Amino acid sequence: MxxxxxxxxxxxxxxxxxxxxxxxxxxxxxxxxxxxxxxxxxxxxxxxxxxxxxxxxxxxxxxxxxxxxxxxxxxxxxxxxxxxxxxxxxxxxxxxxxxxxxxxxxxxxxxxxxxxxxxxxxxxxxxxxxxxxxxxxxxxxxxxxxxxxxxxxxxxxxxxxxxxxxxxxxxxxxLRTFDLDVRVEYPKLIQRIIASGEKNDKIRIRKVDKSRFDEEAALILDILNDAWSGNWGFVPITDAEVAHTGKKLKPLVFEDLIRVAEYEGEPVAFMMTLPDLNRPIKEIGGKLFPFGWIKLLRWLRHPYPADMRVPLMGVRKHLQSSRLASQLAFMMIEYIRREAVVKYGSKRGEIGWILDDNQGMNAIAEAIDATVNREYTIYGKALVG
Structure with a gap:
């Protein structure tokens, strides 16, 4: 050699x-x-x-x-x-x-x-x-x-x-991702927690408004930077990065798959779900030309059937570790699950990544019977000499 x-x-x-x-x-x-x-x-x-x-x-x-x-x-x-x-x-x-x-x-x-x-x-x-x-x-x-x-x-x-x-x-x-069958209803305890939240007039779970894309993106960024600010590995997302990512993800944004939770009129949590774009990209081999773009555009107009991934969610820091935070998370997950199954023919969902020591999010994943399907390791080393 x-x-x-x-x-x-x-x-x-x-x-x-x-x-x-x-x-x-x-x-x-x-x-x-x-x-x-x-x-x-x-x-x-x-x-x-x-x-x-x-x-x-x-x-x-x-x-x-x-x-x-x-x-x-x-x-x-x-x-x-x-x-x-x-x-x-x-x-x-x-x-x-x-x-x-x-x-x-x-x-x-x-x-x-x-x-x-x-x-x-x-x-x-x-x-x-x-x-x-x-x-x-x-x-x-x-x-x-x-x-x-x-x-x-x-x-x-x-x-x-x-x-x-x-x-x-x-x-x-x-870092872990969790896999679940979204066609299966959640355990009775989780259903009761969701039902209780639905009776609470102080709680509102709404869809994002794509006609106000920039405003909604700014809101989600604000919640995200607050919610994740104490996490291991956190680095603030800049406005330029939000604009850049938003432009790329806009075709994947479906209003019923991204939810904002409000409590007493204040936006306090969000959950972003994306249809799995990797499926059509794999079929076209990552090539848009000469005909890949036609297949991809057709899929983006109505991704069906499409499995789902939850890449991001967050609850404002002052509510973290509270019962309300878990309740809002379960409600957003359930509302998105229903839409994914009925409107997009989803069978699988993936949540993550989630830090291995994030007790709150790991507990939520386990409570809805999700199982770890992928792990990513970040390594460290001292640079000596």
Whole structure:
């Protein structure tokens, strides 16, 4: 085998090679869902991804005998540096992500290059993989390789885990997704909690209003930043990131699948549910042209049948750990479940990711008989020398 060289990506052509590699290395994995080419390119484009507005990013490509055999990103999120150390990030903490490698030697060479770049920027420790933001695809898939991911979730080769751990990386946090059969009614106790909430005149569970998209997005962002502010790994979402994500997700926004809970007229919680876009994307192989866009547009007009994922939910901090918080969560889940089954022909639902030590959300998932179907591990390591 030839010598491995790792070099920084410095131009558009390099970014294209960086993007293209994932499609080649994962082509033989039946459970890998190829992202849309345009979105994969946009992710690593400083002119199009607002993450670059508050982060320093360096992409690397590995070559053997002139052939591209691996890739990695090294990055420092300046907003993450401002967070408390006890919440995961904090001063001196860099990240790497977007790892793809043909073999273990390539993997190790890439990680070494990323670590050295972080050291050169003054970082003393690393959390990885995070690709690129904590709000995008954090963690390495370490459970659930036997089925494809739902929309906005990552999928990694199983061999990456031992390769990474061999370099001294240790688990810092586990992220879980929960799977459930949405056709099955919830246990009687949960039904009574929901029925009680429906009799409470102070509670209102409403659909979002897509005609006021920007206003509703701002409201959800406000609740989210408040609700998640004490969580491990939290980094505030910027207005530019909300606008960017909102533009991408708007075609997936269906008013009956995203709910806002109001208590005494105040919006205090939300739940976002998205139809699983990965299903049609997998069918078109991530290619919009020449005819993929027709199939995708047809599906987006009426996604049926469509399984569902709950990527985000939150309850304002002053209500967390209260009975009301759980009641609102159960009510939103149930209202969305009914719509998903009747209007979208849903069979499965997925909730997460959820931190492994988030007792409240784990308890809610278990109460509705959801089971863990995927786990993602975020690793940590001190950068010494």
């Amino acid at each position: 030839g010598e491995i060289t790792v070099a920084p990506v410095a131009d558009k052509a390099g970014r294209k090679q960086f993007t293209d590699l994932a499609y080649r290395l994962n082509a033989d994995d039946p459970n890998w869902v190829p992202p849309l080419r345009s979105e994969a390119a946009e992710l690593v484009d400083p002119a199009k991804n607002p993450f670059f507005q508050h982060a320093d990013v360096q992409l690397f490509l590995a070559r053997r005998d002139g052939r591209v055999v691996g890739r990695i990103s090294a990055h420092i999120d300046r907003l993450a540096l401002e967070m408390p150390v006890e919440q995961g990030f904090g001063p001196g903490c860099g990240q790497w992500g977007l790892l793809e490698a043909e073999d273990e030697a390539v993997c190790h060479a890439l990680i070494a290059a990323a670590e050295q770049w972080l050291r050169d920027q003054g970082m003393t420790r690393v959390l990885a993989p995070i690709s690129l933001s904590i709000w995008e695809e954090p963690g390495l898939l370490t459970l659930g390789h036997d089925h494809p991911p739902m929309v906005m979730m990552g999928h990694d080769k199983p061999q990456y885990q031992p390769w990474i751990e061999a370099l001294g990386y240790e688990a810092a946090k586990m």
